[in-house]
Amino acid sequence: MIGIIDKFFLKKPKLRRFVTKIIAGKNNKKVDLFGATLIINSTDEHGYLRSSRFVNASALLREELPVLFNLGSLLEKNDTFIDVGANIGIFSVVLSRLNNLGKNIQFYAYEANPKTYQRLKQNCLSLPIEAKNIAISNHSNELTFVEGAVSHVFTNIENKSEYSFSDKKVTVPCTSLDKQSIKSDSIILKIDVEGQEMEVLQGSEMLFRNKCIKAVFIDGFNDESLPSFLGNFGFKLLNAKTLLQYDGYSQQILAVKNNLRTD
Numbered sequence: 001m002i003g004i005i006d007k008f009f010l011k012k013p014k015l016r017r018f019v020t021k022i023i024a025g026k027n028n029k030k031v032d033l034f035g036a037t038l039i040i041n042s043t044d045e046h047g048y049l050r051s052s053r054f055v056n057a058s059a060l061l062r063e064e065l066p067v068l069f070n071l072g073s074l075l076e077k078n079d080t081f082i083d084v085g086a087n088i089g090i091f092s093v094v095l096s097r098l099n100n101l102g103k104n105i106q107f108y109a110y111e112a113n114p115k116t117y118q119r120l121k122q123n124c125l126s127l128p129i130e131a132k133n134i135a136i137s138n139h140s141n142e143l144t145f146v147e148g149a150v151s152h153v154f155t156n157i158e159n160k161s162e163y164s165f166s167d168k169k170v171t172v173p174c175t176s177l178d179k180q181s182i183k184s185d186s187i188i189l190k191i192d193v194e195g196q197e198m199e200v201l202q203g204s205e206m207l208f209r210n211k212c213i214k215a216v217f218i219d220g221f222n223d224e225s226l227p228s229f230l231g232n233f234g235f236k237l238l239n240a241k242t243l244l245q246y247d248g249y250s251q252q253i254l255a256v257k258n259n260l261r262t263d
Contacts, residue, residue, distance in 0.1 A: 032056060035066030035241035060090075063252065066241040067217060068094055070254060071188060074215050075105055080184035082177065083109040084136045084200055085192035085219075087116055089123045096127050108182060110136050112145060112172045112193075135174035137196060138203035143174045176203025185212050192219035201229055208233045216255040230255040 026043040031052035040048045055061040068091065075081060075098055083092045086109035096107055107128055111117045112135035124131045135143045147168040177189075177200070187207065191200050197218055207213050216230060217240055227237055227246070235255035237246035246253055 034061075034069065035243075063219075063241070064090070067219075067252065067254070070240065070243060071095060071190070071215075071217060072098065074188055074256070075103065076186070077103045078105070078186065079103070079214075080106040080108070080182065080187045082182065082187055082189045083107065084177070084190065085194070086111045086120055086131070087113075087192070089120045089129065089131070091190055092129050093123050093127060096129055099128055106130075106184065108132070108180070110134055112143070112174075113147075114170065114172070133172070135172045135196075136177055136193070136200050136203060137174040138176055138199040140175040140179060141173075142171050145170045145172060178203055178206040182207075185210075187213045188215045188217070189213055190217045190219070194220070195222055197221040198223040198226055198229070201226065214257050216253075218253045218255070220251045221253075227253065234258050 021043050026041065028039055029042050029049065030037055031040055031049060032038075033048065033052050033055060038048070040052075042049050055065075071081075071091070072095055075095060081092065081095060083089070086092055089109055089111075092107045092109045096105070099105055105128070107130065109120060109124065109129050109131045111120045111131070111133060114133055117131070117133035120131050121133075135145070137143060147170065189204065189207075191197050193200055198221070201208075201216075204213070213233075216235065218226065219240075227248075230237060230253070234257060236258050238244065238254045238256065239246055239250050240252035240254035241250075243254070
């Protein structure tokens with residue numbers, strides 16, 4: 001099929017341009033790609049038009065890929081990346097490739113869902129990632145979670161919603177990051193925990209007070225005090241996708257230390 005399209009359409013420039021113009025018009029348009037707004041022509045750059053539609057139809061490409069770019073640019077030699085709510089490890093696994101450049105970055109990935117953790121563990125084999133099946137909170141004990149139709153809506157029972165199976169409960173041990181054996185003075189912390197964001201931050205307070213954390217990515221939150229918590233520790237708040245100043249509305253925050261160069 002690809003060969004037929006190539007022969008009878010792609011290699012027929014007059015036909016291709018005529019059909020494209022009929023379908024898409026020939027206008028300059030603004031499209032969003034990977035957190036950037038670009039002007040393209042709907043015929044001359046039709047591939048970017050199609051790509052923008054595909055990207056914006058995918059939560060992974062629309063929301064997470066731009067953030068991966070930005071976090072990768074912040075990770076420096078001998079840094080530590082802490083992935084709280086790692087799921088299958090997409091952030092840790094992709095960013096661990098930076099060690100192929102001799103960056104010697106340490107990775108810690110925490111995932112509460114026991115079933116998802118099994119896949120995380122497999123994905124981390126032979127990679128410099130320490131994966132743990134534990135929930136991160138502001139205390140050490142246990143937390144009860146409820147499952148959802150897909151793994152990324154696995155959440156604490158207090159935060160269950162219409163996306164949750166109320167009858168599918170899982171009890172998981174929990175602890176705080178302050179009680180983990182993480183010895184680093186240059187940490188990038190990623191948090192994606194479906195409603196437990198403030199508890200994770202509160203349980204990391206010593207790391208903040210000791211100025212060990214240089215950047216924090218929050219993927220969604222429901223506690224209105226979260227931005228001020230980060231601001232009180234001297235963090236500048238940015239839109240995690242665009243790196244523009246946080247507008248108070250976006251659910252994705254990238255907080256960077258005020259003395260960290262972002263130019």
